[in-house]
Amino acid sequence: SQQGEEDPQALSIQEGENATMNCSYKTSINNLQWYRQNSGRGLVHLILIRSNEREKHSGRLRVTLDTSKKSSSLLITASRAADTASYFCATGTIDAGKSTFGDGTTLTVKP
Amino acid sequence: EAGVTQSPTHLIKTRGQQATLRCSPISGHTSVYWYQQALGLGLQFLLWYDEGEERNRGNFPPRFSGRQFPNYSSELNVNALELEDSALYLCASSLEADKGYYGYTFGSGTRLTVV
Numbered sequence: 001s002q003q004g005e006e007d008p009q010a011l012s013i014q015e016g017e018n019a020t021m022n023c024s025y026k027t028s029i030n031n032l033q034w035y036r037q038n039s040g041r042g043l044v045h046l047i048l049i050r051s052n053e054r055e056k057h058s059g060r061l062r063v064t065l066d067t068s069k070k071s072s073s074l075l076i077t078a079s080r081a082a083d084t085a086s087y088f089c090a091t092g093t094i095d096a097g098k099s100t101f102g103d104g105t106t107l108t109v110k111p
Numbered sequence: 112e113a114g115v116t117q118s119p120t121h122l123i124k125t126r127g128q129q130a131t132l133r134c135s136p137i138s139g140h141t142s143v144y145w146y147q148q149a150l151g152l153g154l155q156f157l158l159w160y161d162e163g164e165e166r167n168r169g170n171f172p173p174r175f176s177g178r179q180f181p182n183y184s185s186e187l188n189v190n191a192l193e194l195e196d197s198a199l200y201l202c203a204s205s206l207e208a209d210k211g212y213y214g215y216t217f218g219s220g221t222r223l224t225v226v
Contacts, residue, residue: 033214040199042115042217043154088153098144098167099215103153 004032004089004102012108019076021105023089024069031092032065032072033099036085043088046074081111113138115218117202123224124192132187132221136204142166143185144215145177148199157200160185192225199223 007022023032031050035043049056049065049072056063062075076083086106090099116135124130136143145157156169160179174190183204189196199222203215 035217040148040150040220040222042201042219043203043215045214045216048214090154098156098159098169100156101146101154 004091004100006087006089006102006105008105009103010106010108012110013079015079015081015109015111017079017109019079019083019107019109021074021087021107023072023074023102025072025089025091026070027091027093029067029091029093032063033090033092034061034063034072034074035088035090035101037088037104038085046087048092076107079107079109081109083107084109115202115204115216117200117218117221119221120219121222121224123226126192126194126225128192130189130192130196130223132189132200132202132223133184134187134202134204134218135184136202137216140204140206140216141183142205143179143183144203144205145185145187146201146203147171148201148220149195150198154201158187189223194225197223197225 004023004025033048034046037043047058047063049063060077065072086104088101088104090101092099118133142161144159146154148154159167163179177187179185199220201220203217205215
């Protein structure tokens, strides 16, 4: 089973609105990463938050991490049509040498 | 700086054949990771190579194998192809020192279709 699970599976909003995606995981982590994937192409690294951090910002992106609830959220503010993509969370642990990805949230931003 | 490059972009093979996929990491990155992404699904971890050695392996049969060359480029081989091997195969690289702690840089993937 996947370590990270995104919710919702699909999200459709109007341009200018905010989009919030959630990620839940099961075991202790060292960090949590968010990626974007456009049309079945490679993934683009958006932001990484460490287990000792609670919130991180990057441009229009805001990520929160609640290790007590084993959950993270990605907020995209003032969305644009170009934000239409699939978004994945991935959990990293110290020794695994790999990150485990969820099945992603498909975001559609309508112009 | 060149990103992670994968070749070929698309590959069509017949069931039972072998497929070879290639990946060149970002210059200076010593770790290479392979992931399989079936259509509409998430990424499944396949293999991790670091300094020429296989460091970790996902839950895939032995017909999925690979290697890492002295220049840190990597090759993924899939033998005895089955229809369900059809997927996007993604390669990622990271600095050995952080082993992905700072996130991965992904290539654009190889779309493998088995007919």
